[in-house]
Amino acid sequence: MNSKFQDHIANRLNEPILSCYSVSGGDISRAYKIDTPNKSYFLKINNADNALSMFQSEAYGLQLIQNTNTIKVPTVLFCDGFQDTFFLIMEYIESKSPSNHDLKVLGTKLAELHQNTSDVFGLKEDNFIGSLSQSNKQSTSWVDFYAKERLLPQLQLTRQKGLLSANECPSENIMTERLEELFFNVKPSMLHGDLWSGNYLISTNGIPYLIDPAIYYGHHEVDIAMTKLFGGFGDSFYKAHSEYFPVTTETRARIEIYQLYYLLVHLNLFGKSYYNSVKSILIKYF
Numbered sequence: 001m002n003s004k005f006q007d008h009i010a011n012r013l014n015e016p017i018l019s020c021y022s023v024s025g026g027d028i029s030r031a032y033k034i035d036t037p038n039k040s041y042f043l044k045i046n047n048a049d050n051a052l053s054m055f056q057s058e059a060y061g062l063q064l065i066q067n068t069n070t071i072k073v074p075t076v077l078f079c080d081g082f083q084d085t086f087f088l089i090m091e092y093i094e095s096k097s098p099s100n101h102d103l104k105v106l107g108t109k110l111a112e113l114h115q116n117t118s119d120v121f122g123l124k125e126d127n128f129i130g131s132l133s134q135s136n137k138q139s140t141s142w143v144d145f146y147a148k149e150r151l152l153p154q155l156q157l158t159r160q161k162g163l164l165s166a167n168e169c170p171s172e173n174i175m176t177e178r179l180e181e182l183f184f185n186v187k188p189s190m191l192h193g194d195l196w197s198g199n200y201l202i203s204t205n206g207i208p209y210l211i212d213p214a215i216y217y218g219h220h221e222v223d224i225a226m227t228k229l230f231g232g233f234g235d236s237f238y239k240a241h242s243e244y245f246p247v248t249t250e251t252r253a254r255i256e257i258y259q260l261y262y263l264l265v266h267l268n269l270f271g272k273s274y275y276n277s278v279k280s281i282l283i284k285y286f
Contacts, residue, residue: 001020001032001045004082004083005045005082005083005085006020008082009034009043009087009089012078012080012089013034013036013041013077013089015036015037015038016036016037017034017035017036018035018036018037019033019034019035020032020033020034020035020043021033023042024198028046028054028130028131029044029045029046029051029054029088030044030045030046031043031044031045032044032045033092034089034092039091039092040091040092040094041077041089041090041091041092042074042089042090042091042092042093043087043088043089044087044088044089045085045086045087046085046086046087047084047085047086048086048131050128050131051086052079052080052081052086053128054128054131055079055086055087055088056079057125057126057127057128058079058088058127058128058212058213059076059079059088060125060127060215061127061193061213061214061215062074062076062090062210062211062213063076064190064213064215065113065190065192065210065213065215068112068113068116068190070109070112070113070115070116071106071109071110071112071113071208071209071210072109072207072208072209072210073209073210073211073213074090074091074092074093074209074211075090075091076088076089076090077089077090077091093201093203093209094203094204095201095202095203095204095209096202096203096204097202098202098234099202099206100234100236101206101236102202102206102208103233103234103236103237103240104236104237104239104240105206105207105208105240106200106202106208106233106237106240107233107236107237107238107239107240107241108240108241108243108244109208110192110195110223110241111220111240111241111243111244111245112244113189113190113192113210114189114190114191114220114223114241114244114245115189115244116189116190117187117188117189117190117217118188118190118217119140119188120138120139120140120188120217121138121139121140121141121142121145121188121216121217121218122136122137122138122139122145122149122216122217122218123136123138123215123216123217124136124138127193127214127215127216128214129193129194129214129265130194130265130269131269132154132157132265132268132269134193134214134216135149135153136149136216137149142183142186142188142218142219143176143179143180143183144176145218146179146183146218146219146261147172147175147176147179148172150261151175151260151261151264152172152175154261154264154265154267154268155169155170155264157264157268158264158267158268158278161268163267163268163271163272163275164267164275164278164279168279168282169282170282170286174286175286178285178286179257182250182253182254182257183219183254186219188217188218189217189218189219189220190215190217191215191216191217191218191220191222191223192210192213192214192215192223193213193214193215193216193218193222193223194212194213194214194226194262195210195223195226195227196226196227196229196230197227197230197231197233198212199211199212199213219254219258220245221245221251221254221255221258222258222261224238224241224255225254225255225256225258225259225262226258226259226262228255228259229259229262229263253285256281256284256285257281257285259281260278260281260282260285263277263278263281264278
C-alpha cells in the first residue's frame with residue numbers, strides 16, 4: 001500500500017494510522033488490518049474495474065443482515081475509490097478458532113437469519129458471487145429462479161470459456177423437470193449466499209459474525225449446502241440449525257444440486273480442477 005493511499009485512508013478515518021499490515025481476506029481482494037490510536041479496522045482493496053460495485057454490494061448485503069437483528073456482521077464505515085484503487089473499510093473483529101459450542105451458536109443464529117422471509121425469491125438488486133456477477137431477478141417460483149438465475153447463467157459461462165461442451169449441459173426443460181421433482185414447499189429465506197468456512201468469524205468473546213455475503217432470498221438449504229462443500233462446520237452446527245429447519249428425505253439430493261451452483265462458480269473462476277465434480281452431479285441428476 002503506497003503512502004498516498006494510506007494518507008487518504010487516514011483522512012477518511014480522521015485518525016492517524018499507527019500500523020497497517022496484510023491479513024488473510026479471501027481470493028478476490030487484498031486485505032489489511034489498520035491500527036489507529038482508538039481502534040482497529042479491516043480494509044479490503046481491489047483494482048478491478050468492477051471492484052467498487054463489488055464492495056457496494058458487499059456493504060449492502062451486510063446491512064441487510066444487520067437489519068434482521070439476528071446474526072452479527074461487522075459494521076461498515078465506507079467504500080470508495082482513490083485514483084485507480086477501490087476499497088471497503090469496516091470494523092475489525094478479533095477472532096478465534098471455533099469451539100463446538102461456538103458452532104452450535106452459529107447454527108442457531110444462522111437459522112434465525114433464515115427465518116427472515118419474503119414474498120419472492122431473489123433480491124431487488126443484483127450482486128456478486130466471488131468476482132462473478134450474480135443475477136437476482138425476483139420470482140415467485142423457486143424452480144424458475146434456481147434454474148434461470150443460478151444454474152443456467154453459470155452453465156452458459158462454462159460453455160463460453162470452453163470448460164463444458166453443449167452436450168454436457170442440460171437443457172432448460174430437462175433441468176426444470178428434474179428440479180420440480182425435488183423442489184416443493186420451499187419458502188424464501190434470507191441467505192448469506194456464500195457460506196464457506198472463510199466467511200464467518202467467531203469473535204474472541206464467542207459471538208458469531210458473517211462476512212462477505214452474496215445475499216438473496218432462497219431455500220435455506222442453499223447455505224447448508226455451501227457449508228458442506230469444503231469439509232463442513234461440525235455436528236453441533238447442523239444439529240442446532242435442524243432444530244429450526246428439520247432435514248427431510250430429499251435434503252441430500254437438493255444439497256448436491258445446490259452445491260452444483262458453487263462448483264460451477266469455482267469452475268468458472270479457477271478452472272478445470274472442478275470439472276469432475278461438476279460433471280458427476282450433472283450426470284447424476286440431469
